[in-house]
Amino acid sequence: MQTQTTTHLPQVIEPRNPGIDLDMQWVRAVQANTSAIERRAATLPGRRSVKKDYQAAWLLRAISCVDLTTLSGDDTAERVRRLCAKGRQPVRADILSALDMQGLTVGAICVYHDMIETAVASLQGSGIPVAAVSTGFPAGLSPFHLRLAEIGESVAAGADEIDIVISRRHVLSGNWQALYDEMRAFRHACGEAHVKAILATGELGTLRNVARASLVCMMAGADFIKTSTGKESENATLPVTLVMIRAIREYYDRTGFRIGYKPAGGISKSKDALVYLTLIKDELGDRWLQPDLFRFGASSLLGDIERQLEHYVTGTYSASYRHAMG
Numbered sequence: 001m002q003t004q005t006t007t008h009l010p011q012v013i014e015p016r017n018p019g020i021d022l023d024m025q026w027v028r029a030v031q032a033n034t035s036a037i038e039r040r041a042a043t044l045p046g047r048r049s050v051k052k053d054y055q056a057a058w059l060l061r062a063i064s065c066v067d068l069t070t071l072s073g074d075d076t077a078e079r080v081r082r083l084c085a086k087g088r089q090p091v092r093a094d095i096l097s098a099l100d101m102q103g104l105t106v107g108a109i110c111v112y113h114d115m116i117e118t119a120v121a122s123l124q125g126s127g128i129p130v131a132a133v134s135t136g137f138p139a140g141l142s143p144f145h146l147r148l149a150e151i152g153e154s155v156a157a158g159a160d161e162i163d164i165v166i167s168r169r170h171v172l173s174g175n176w177q178a179l180y181d182e183m184r185a186f187r188h189a190c191g192e193a194h195v196k197a198i199l200a201t202g203e204l205g206t207l208r209n210v211a212r213a214s215l216v217c218m219m220a221g222a223d224f225i226k227t228s229t230g231k232e233s234e235n236a237t238l239p240v241t242l243v244m245i246r247a248i249r250e251y252y253d254r255t256g257f258r259i260g261y262k263p264a265g266g267i268s269k270s271k272d273a274l275v276y277l278t279l280i281k282d283e284l285g286d287r288w289l290q291p292d293l294f295r296f297g298a299s300s301l302l303g304d305i306e307r308q309l310e311h312y313v314t315g316t317y318s319a320s321y322r323h324a325m326g
């Protein structure tokens with residue numbers, strides 16, 4: 001990942017997760033109490049845990065954690081260039097200036113392989129990393145050697161981060177060794193590029209499978225675990241998020257390595273982003289609210305955040321938002 005220059009970024013960048021041997025005893029012991037998780041998730045959207053004065057600060061934080069994404073069959077170089085310009089200046093200059101946040105950028109730009117070179121050229125000098133989806137995204141069913149080669153090509157083309165998709169069948173058949181070996185090989189093929197493991201949680205059947213797949217991918221060296229491709233019928237949800245971030249906490253408690261989390265797909269409203277951020281703060285703490293450990297995979301969230309911030313600076317602007325930036 002490139003070093004970034006904007007002021008909102010963390011002083012400390014996490015060491016890469018080297019992974020550990022597959023610990024089947026740990027994997028088998030994983031539980032997920034579905035009804036308790038769903039009860040907890042159901043209470044979250046109604047909670048007013050972000051005070052109004054602090055909402056602008058949280059939305060700015062959300063911007064710095066967006067993987068601004070375009071993953072469409074009709075993507076063009078021109079669309080990617082526009083997206084990169086938006087990534088460099090995510091909201092109108094007058095809004096950023098009113099909030100004293102000039103220089104704020106998104107966390108990364110996320111594209112298909114063919115658009116990497118355009119994105120790299122458009123982002124030159126900005127410090128914004130380029131993430132590429134890979135390994136036969138979104139289904140991940142192309143021949144294994146081609147999936148590995150695709151990673152290599154994307155890294156050679158300049159991608160800083162690779163978002164791989166796992167083979168859902170390994171999870172559904174309980175073949176944890178196969179999942180571990182696959183993830184390990186993907187991690188190796190990424191070299192210095194950071195690797196995000198997309199679990200496609202909407203296709204994994206149970207929350208227990210989500211918890212186990214999260215753990216196995218982290219054991220195999222994933223730097224981030226990510227919910228979805230955005231193409232499944234069910235994408236990021238709060239119950240899935242609870243399960244995945246608790247797996248991250250458990251992995252950190254046992255190994256000392258902090259793994260990032262990326263909810264993706266269907267997150268398009270500021271109020272939803274605030275719920276995710278407060279949940280991360282509650283469950284993992286402030287350290288995980290930085291772009292090296294948290295990202296939103298989203299194509300349209302930024303537009304809604306910009307509208308909210310515009311309303312904020314033209315209406316109820318309060319300088320106290322700065323306190324929340326600490």
Ligand SMILES: O=C[C@H](O)COP(=O)(O)O
Pocket residue numbers: 069071110228229230231264265266267297298299300301
């Ligand atoms: O990884 C990112 C997702 O594909 C974006 O999904 P979205 O278009 O629903 O925001």
